[in-house]
Amino acid sequence: xxxxxxxxxxxxxxxxxxxxxxxxxxxxxxxxxxxxxxxxxxxxxxxxxxxxxxxxxxxxxxxxxxxxxxxxxxxxxxxxxxxxxxxxxxxxxxxxxxxxxxxxxxxxxxxxxxxxxxxxxxxxxxxxxxxxxxxxxxxxxxxxxxxxxxxxxxxxxxxxxxxxxxxxxxxxxxxxxxxxxxxxxxxxxxxxxxxxxxxxxxxxxxxxxxxxxxxxxxxxxxxxxxxxxxxxxxxxxxxxxxxxxxxxxxxxxxxxxxxxxxxxxxxxxxxxxxxxxxxxxxxxxxxxxxxxxxxxxxxxxxxxxxxxxxxxxxxxxxxxxxxxxxxxxxxxxxxxxxxxxxxx
Amino acid sequence: xxxxxxxxxxxxxxxxxxxxxxxxxxxxxxxxxxxxxxxxxxxxxxxxxxxxxxxxxxxxxxxxxxxxxxxxxxxxxxxxxxxxxxxxxxxxxxxxxxxxxxxxxxxxxxxxxxxxxxxxxxxxxxxxxxxxxxxxxxxxxxxxxxxxxxxxxxxxxxxxxxxxxxxxxxxxxxxxxxxxxxxxxxxxxxxxxxxxxxxxxxxxxxxxxxxxxxxxxxxxxxxxxxxxxxxxxxxxxxxxxxxxxxxxxxxxxxxxxxxxxxxxxxxxxxxxxxxxxxxxxxxxxxxxxxxxxxxxxxxxxxxxxxxxxxxxxxxxxxxxxxxxxxxxxxxxxxxxxxxxxxxx
Numbered sequence: 001x002x003x004x005x006x007x008x009x010x011x012x013x014x015x016x017x018x019x020x021x022x023x024x025x026x027x028x029x030x031x032x033x034x035x036x037x038x039x040x041x042x043x044x045x046x047x048x049x050x051x052x053x054x055x056x057x058x059x060x061x062x063x064x065x066x067x068x069x070x071x072x073x074x075x076x077x078x079x080x081x082x083x084x085x086x087x088x089x090x091x092x093x094x095x096x097x098x099x100x101x102x103x104x105x106x107x108x109x110x111x112x113x114x115x116x117x118x119x120x121x122x123x124x125x126x127x128x129x130x131x132x133x134x135x136x137x138x139x140x141x142x143x144x145x146x147x148x149x150x151x152x153x154x155x156x157x158x159x160x161x162x163x164x165x166x167x168x169x170x171x172x173x174x175x176x177x178x179x180x181x182x183x184x185x186x187x188x189x190x191x192x193x194x195x196x197x198x199x200x201x202x203x204x205x206x207x208x209x210x211x212x213x214x215x216x217x218x219x220x221x222x223x224x225x226x227x228x229x230x231x232x233x234x235x236x237x238x239x240x241x242x243x244x245x246x247x248x249x250x251x252x253x254x255x256x257x258x259x260x261x262x263x264x265x266x267x268x269x270x271x272x273x274x275x276x277x278x279x280x281x282x283x284x285x286x287x288x289x290x291x292x293x294x295x296x297x298x299x300x301x302x303x304x305x306x307x308x309x310x311x312x313x314x315x316x317x318x319x320x321x322x323x324x325x326x327x328x329x330x331x332x333x334x335x336x337x338x339x340x341x342x343x344x
Numbered sequence: 345x346x347x348x349x350x351x352x353x354x355x356x357x358x359x360x361x362x363x364x365x366x367x368x369x370x371x372x373x374x375x376x377x378x379x380x381x382x383x384x385x386x387x388x389x390x391x392x393x394x395x396x397x398x399x400x401x402x403x404x405x406x407x408x409x410x411x412x413x414x415x416x417x418x419x420x421x422x423x424x425x426x427x428x429x430x431x432x433x434x435x436x437x438x439x440x441x442x443x444x445x446x447x448x449x450x451x452x453x454x455x456x457x458x459x460x461x462x463x464x465x466x467x468x469x470x471x472x473x474x475x476x477x478x479x480x481x482x483x484x485x486x487x488x489x490x491x492x493x494x495x496x497x498x499x500x501x502x503x504x505x506x507x508x509x510x511x512x513x514x515x516x517x518x519x520x521x522x523x524x525x526x527x528x529x530x531x532x533x534x535x536x537x538x539x540x541x542x543x544x545x546x547x548x549x550x551x552x553x554x555x556x557x558x559x560x561x562x563x564x565x566x567x568x569x570x571x572x573x574x575x576x577x578x579x580x581x582x583x584x585x586x587x588x589x590x591x592x593x594x595x596x597x598x599x600x601x602x603x604x605x606x607x608x609x610x611x612x613x614x615x616x617x618x619x620x621x622x623x624x625x626x627x628x629x630x631x632x633x634x635x636x637x638x639x640x641x642x643x644x645x646x647x648x649x650x651x652x653x654x655x656x657x658x659x660x661x662x663x664x665x666x667x668x669x670x671x672x673x674x675x676x677x678x679x680x681x682x683x684x685x686x687x688x
Contacts, residue, residue: 147641149493149640151495151587153497153537153578171519186618187618187622188622192622193497193580193585195585195587195633195648196618200617204598204635205636205639213639226641226642227639227640228589228639228640228641228644228646230495230634230646232497232587234497234537234579235535235578235580236535236536236537236579237535241537243495243539245493245574245589274531274538274539274540276531276532276537276539277536278536279531289539290539290548291548292547293548294572295570295571295572296492296570296572297572298570304539
């Protein structure tokens with residue numbers, strides 16, 4: 001008897017979580033959909049039935065076994081402790097608990113072992129971090145990692161449904177030779193790229209760039225690993241891409257790198273070497289290509305990695321954490337590599 | 345009495361060259377427009393008159409003083425020697441002569457002095473190279489350069505008018521929920537990014553990535569400088585962007601870096617720190633922002649640079665080379681920094 005609550009059920013990631021739970025046949029016996037008062041009352045279809053969305057309040061978690069949060073940091077800080085006190089295992093997709101040492105920060109294929117002895121709240125990493133560590137971990141295991149430079153190409157859906165709508169409206173304006181308006185992003189994103197995700201800190205780095213560094217260091221257990229990122233929004237609907245330039249401890253040829261990446265759980269080496277967001281959208285894996293010796297680092301490797309940031313970058317990773325933490329659903333994992341790969 | 349020939353006059357860069365010549369009041373007394381037999385016969389308006397486009401043949405350069413080529417490597421190899429023999433100064437926008445030590449490879453603000461003693465053919469660098477060296481040179485002068493990682497965000501117009509049309513048709517297909525077709529690019533570029541510009545070599549690097557390395561080394565006079573690039577096409581109409589991560593010889597604070605960049609001829613530090621291709625299209629300068637200490641390199645700097653690749657990245661740079669080589673037009677340069685800056 002598993003009772004599941006979804007906080008932020010009406011958001012882009014929340015809806016994706018519902019789909020992932022269904023597809024993976026997560027053993028949901030009772031489903032509670034929660035959202036802001038504004039979205040409460042809406043009805044969503046899942047697991048063959050209609051569910052009314054209820055307001056997310058501290059007393060909404062009575063009897064809940066696992067609460068998947070995807071409602072932002074503020075809501076997570078306000079409600080996760082209540083959910084925990086009510087006995088629920090909390091898996092939170094916001095940044096609220098990611099750097100809290102009491103809460104594991106988990107990508108199951110990379111550091112699933114850190115789930116042992118968790119205290120009830122588990123953090124789901126930032127999407128750009130998940131893409132990065134999924135590509136880095138197999139290489140780090142094979143050849144050691146000295147230095148990381150990562151430049152991102154991030155889809156607008158990472159900023160939610162309003163951002164997707166803004167892109168559409170701006171493209172309509174462009175097609176009609178009218179002036180497009182920007183409200184979600186600081187500049188027009190249609191036919192443009194913007195080197196800004198979220199906010200800029202005093203050191204000139206955006207919060208996204210700092211999350212990528214800090215979370216990657218934590219997940220890889222390398223608190224001093226030099227990681228420089230430039231995070232850039234691009235007019236893509238769905239799936240993030242990253243260009244990676246890596247300095248290694250030991251030489252690793254591109255052929256060997258493709259082999260270790262291809263053997264890693266959840267990673268696919270693209271047959272045509274050119275995975276792109278448009279093709280990768282809707283898939284569960286991290287797709288890599290352009291694997292080559294780096295020209296800035298010796299020994300080093302350069303590669304290109306792409307991932308649906310709403311699936312593995314958010315909803316899927318959260319559900320995988322729930323499966324691991326609750327010991328369910330392993331048999332429903334479609335990829336045979338999910339069980340018993342080098343990471344097991 | 346200056347007689348100017350334009351080879352490839354009907355292409356995207358050729359048309360931009362005409363505009364730049366007019367805007368800068370280049371002293372054109374006689375204008376010869378040349379193109380492939382397919383485009384011959386078309387009429388273009390420039391300098392207040394209509395000009396018929398003639399076929400580009402070896403005997404078309406009689407009496408020409410300066411021939412601006414923007415017609416690809418094959419045409420350049422076939423016709424530039426004939427133009428040279430006819431007495432014309434050749435400035436070629438293709439890759440045909442860029443690594444030929446008999447031909448200077450020039451960005452006037454960066455290495456204009458290498459024009460001295462040229463032998464009649466001068467090469468205009470690749471657009472991604474021009475953007476890179478314009479941003480690198482002021483920093484290299486101030487703090488020395490040890491290592492460069494560059495990730496590009498390149499506009500479709502870099503692949504010509506057909507590429508722009510392909511993007512438009514694909515966006516129309518997307519808006520109508522039809523399947524878009526790709527012919528110019530290897531994948532659909534609408535709502536996508538493609539880590540591929542031109543072709544892939546045996547070492548896994550694209551020709552664009554190799555040009556960026558080889559040409560930058562030549563222009564900066566640093567044949568061993570480690571330079572790794574990932575070149576990516578993005579669905580932007582016009583203007584390329586680059587995320588740069590640099591290891592330096594000596595520390596340079598972001599404040600100092602912004603100062604030396606702001607003082608450099610042809611470079612503008614964006615007031616809002618977030619220059620984007622859409623805003624920069626149509627301008628002559630390289631616009632920089634996001635200047636910050638690098639987190640992968642110490643000492644190091646990270647920054648973001650954007651440039652209209654058809655203007656400074658191609659047409660404008662070629663016309664500037666002509667001005668420098670022929671000693672004309674300096675007074676027509678609009679930026680006061682163009683005369684007597686630190687690069688003079």
